[in-house]
Amino acid sequence: MAEKRDYYEVLGVDRKAGEEDIKKAYRQLARQYHPDVTKEDPKVAEERFKEISEAYEVLMDKPKRDLYDKYGHAGVNSQFQGGGFNWNDFTHQGDVRDIFGDSGFGGNIFDMFFGGGRSRGPHQGQSLRYDLEMTLEEAAEGVKKELTLPLTVKCDACGGTGSKSRKEGSCAQCGGKGQVQRVERRGYSQFVSVGACPKCGGTGKDIKDPCPECDGGWTRKRQKISLDIPKGVDSGMRLRVAGAGEPSPDGGPPGDLFVVINVQEHKVFQRDGADLYMVQEISFPEAALGATVEVPTLDKGKAELSIPAGTQPGETIRMKDLGITRMDGHGRGHQYVRIKLVVPKKLTTEQKEILRKFSGGEGNLKKGLFSKGKG
Ligand SMILES: [Zn+2]
Numbered sequence: 001m002a003e004k005r006d007y008y009e010v011l012g013v014d015r016k017a018g019e020e021d022i023k024k025a026y027r028q029l030a031r032q033y034h035p036d037v038t039k040e041d042p043k044v045a046e047e048r049f050k051e052i053s054e055a056y057e058v059l060m061d062k063p064k065r066d067l068y069d070k071y072g073h074a075g076v077n078s079q080f081q082g083g084g085f086n087w088n089d090f091t092h093q094g095d096v097r098d099i100f101g102d103s104g105f106g107g108n109i110f111d112m113f114f115g116g117g118r119s120r121g122p123h124q125g126q127s128l129r130y131d132l133e134m135t136l137e138e139a140a141e142g143v144k145k146e147l148t149l150p151l152t153v154k155c156d157a158c159g160g161t162g163s164k165s166r167k168e169g170s171c172a173q174c175g176g177k178g179q180v181q182r183v184e185r186r187g188y189s190q191f192v193s194v195g196a197c198p199k200c201g202g203t204g205k206d207i208k209d210p211c212p213e214c215d216g217g218w219t220r221k222r223q224k225i226s227l228d229i230p231k232g233v234d235s236g237m238r239l240r241v242a243g244a245g246e247p248s249p250d251g252g253p254p255g256d257l258f259v260v261i262n263v264q265e266h267k268v269f270q271r272d273g274a275d276l277y278m279v280q281e282i283s284f285p286e287a288a289l290g291a292t293v294e295v296p297t298l299d300k301g302k303a304e305l306s307i308p309a310g311t312q313p314g315e316t317i318r319m320k321d322l323g324i325t326r327m328d329g330h331g332r333g334h335q336y337v338r339i340k341l342v343v344p345k346k347l348t349t350e351q352k353e354i355l356r357k358f359s360g361g362e363g364n365l366k367k368g369l370f371s372k373g374k375g
């Protein structure tokens with residue numbers, strides 16, 4: 001597949017574009033590429049329409065846009081259910097309706113894109129969300145984490161039948177299928193979906209002697225899984241572990257597990273994307289004369305930082321490649337050290353004398369220490 005294009009480029013908007021500009025750009029392009037109205041090759045139009053809709057989805061959503069601005073596609077792909085944009089992830093059907101109006105789209109693009117087949121056949125198990133907290137060091141270096149997931153699994157005592165004697169009868173309402181059809185509206189689309197039978201809760205069973213150990217053959221179990229967190233993750237990112245969610249109730253594939261990353265505050269470093277920021281206190285002589293000081297780094301212990309002579313308070317010195325590994329494979333970010341000048345509160349008589357000499361005598365002190373000019 002071709003490399004994904006930049007979202008801003010896809011919509012033809014500026015990186016600083018506000019919601020209104022993005023909306024306008026999307027409207028224009030949607031009118032051009034909507035498969036129901038396009039003059040282009042339908043296959044090309046469909047792809048383009050999906051591409052602009054993906055860009056629209058991300059740029060209209062502040063958290064997603066932030067992740068994209070910091071990490072590019074790598075940062076935002078994990079936000080989508082399947083690890084990449086799909087029509088299921090599109091939340092702006094309403095805007096498309098606004099553009100094209102309710103009528104005249106009987107064939108209905110979203111039915112086509114979402115695919116009627118999604119809800120037929122065995123159901124996928126429930127997806128789970130797990131909030132995972134970690135230190136900045138762990139996020140930077142990558143870490144193996146063991147998660148304990150509360151899963152709903154088949155009961156051992158009754159072999160998953162839900163019946164103490166393991167004798168199952170069929171549910172009268174659904175005839176043992178466990179499912180009933182229902183019609184659902186989402187946006188302006190109509191879906192025929194198959195839902196769990198309300199009488200038997202989707203089991204299709206009619207059980208005369210319920211198993212005391214479980215609820216209809218299913219029971220909660222804590223399951224441990226071990227997970228490798230890649231280098232460079234940041235707060236708000238979602239990692240998808242396919243198939244690690246709840247098992248399917250009817251023989252379908254299991255759901256997915258979504259691990260939502262939360263990186264704790266660090267006592268020294270503040271993070272901005274792949275870059276790290278810290279504050280280093282230095283004395284006036286160090287700033288004036290230049291010095292070499294030791295500063296902490298996230299993963300390389302102490303490092304020497306040379307302060308050039310004449311460094312001003314608030315100046316920032318870059319330490320190359322000491323930031324966080326970028327998830328898109330483009331090396332590491334940098335460490336930025338902001339210089340804070342510390343003025344001593346207590347001085348010895350000798351130090352005072354030296355400073356007086358430096359400032360050009362008593363007279364100038366009244367105008368302020370180290371003020372320019374000699375009176
Ligand atoms: Zn049981």
Ligand SMILES: [Zn+2]
Nearest residue numbers: 171174197200
């Ligand atoms: Zn039933």
